[in-house]
Amino acid sequence: MGELKLMKGNEAFGEAAIRLGVDAYFGYPITPQSEVIEYLMAEKPHERTGMVVLQAESEVAAINMVYGAAGAGKKVMTSSSSPGISLKMEGVSYMAGAELPTVLLNVVRGGPGLGTIQPSQADYFQAVKGGGHGDYHLIVLAPASVQEMSDMVKEGFELAFKYRNPVMILSDGVIGQMMEKVELFDHIPRWTDEEIKKNTPWATTGKTTDRERNIITSLDLDSFRQEKHNEKLQAKYNDIRENEVRFEKFNCDDAEYLFIAYGSSARIAQKAMQLCRDKGIKVGLLRPITLFPFPEKEINELAGQVKGILSVEMSAGQMVEDVKLAVCGKTKVEHYGRMGGIIHSPLEVMAALEQKIIGGSSNE
């Protein structure tokens, strides 16, 4: 068993980065994720592992520092919260175009605009559908516990380097701020220069006599080549859809109704599911762990079994659109969620199921 600690989600994310042998973190303070850079600065990772931690002048600068270091083959990461993530989106689009690996954490707060500092899940579209310009996808992981804030750093970098693609950890103010027990993995050494050259032969580590120069760019002014590049990206996203779907199911075998929820909403929906079962309503829960790729196949299969699905998210209804696409008319789908930084209670979720799905279905 690894070392056990009681930590905030944001701190667990920082500690996991040091233990994973991440080479650099570039960030900028914003609530509710400032503990990431505060923790990293306090831990002196430069002394522990040689990891570079730098506070940039803006989120824009931070993501471009990430671009530079990632382009040179380093394991590099950043974190922010909603308004800051919007600023980073330019750089994220460039990284997707240039196929650079990174792990990017969004501890989501309420919007739009400056919004609020309380938790929200209203950045789903931005994370899953693109966010920046151009046809691209991030791999999106959704932690539902402090444990996953640590584990997903490791998983995120594995995916980022496997596919040469940015990975976003779409967390929220609840998961970032709350304290839970976390089992930390053991220290993994940072890659040596030789390992970097072996693992990232495309990176700008300095031209050598045995290869052509390496170029990191998202530009190709030749439209035919740019289209080919886009086709290559789309093929990669299809590979990801095929191979990397992750989800968790609770009580789905005998379920007559289904909650679909990710992140902190999944924790709330899990409690709501228990309350429903106590009342004799057979409810299951599907928690997408990857939001891109989305567990479409599993949702479609479950849609054939249940009388209705309630998509629960702290937003006006974003993931519900993907749920509806996956369900494809097989069963009734409704959305429930509070907005603006309000966290729905399990009782509210249960009531929404009864009103919108169970009550609604009797009208059919």
Place this chain on the structure above:
Amino acid sequence: MSKDLLNEIIQPENLVYKKTKLMTNNTLSYCPGCGHGTAHRLIMDVVEELDIWKDTIGVAPVGCSVLAYDFMNIDMQQAAHGRAPAVATGIKRCYPDKVVFTYQGDGDLAAIGTAETIHAINRGENIIIVFINNGIYGMTGGQMAPTTLPGMKSSTSPYGRDTEMMGNPLKMTELISALPGAYMVTRQAVHTPAHVRKAKRALKMAFKNQIEKKGGVSFVEIVSNCNSGWKMTPVHSNQWMVENMFPFYPLGDIKIDGEFVNK
């Protein structure tokens, strides 16, 4: 000339100039008469002469020199508009022993990238910033830049830059020289052989500063022409540059070895 005579002339001892192997054979995308090609060659000459090509990583901007990586035969990254100093920071912080430089125009460095420029210099990143100032946005078709002179016409200041409305040209080089993180600040040009030699000396000093890890940014501005954007012949554009740009952007060293040069 007979083949025999040619072969007699083509001897190592007769060689007075050759293209550096660090420039590719790709046709330059710059307009004939533009100073970019010369500036590229000077940088690559210096990198070759210092024998640091294996350890040098360049960062190209957005603008006319967005394709600098097509011509410079070393490892290169292309940065988002204005972000080259941040990209260079990311590389240099992770590879303190590599040599990292950015190559940026005035729109990239002095408008959209002002924050990245000032803060990279203020942190004293041990990088080189090469700043090509031709007073105009060349690539997008001759729009007004932060460095466009008062009264100077561009496609977005068709009646001349009105400083009441559009502000005064930004002297970025003087501005950043005030920062302690600026170790070397100089303004050069490449329109005559004498200026080319001086500019090369300045670039060599900049690269040596970084190799020797002298703290801070070495910042080399090159005032250049944009004959297409200025709508002049190459020769006329160079004359115009001498008569109009140099009085506003005077050539010479501003800071050497972290100290202001007394004038």
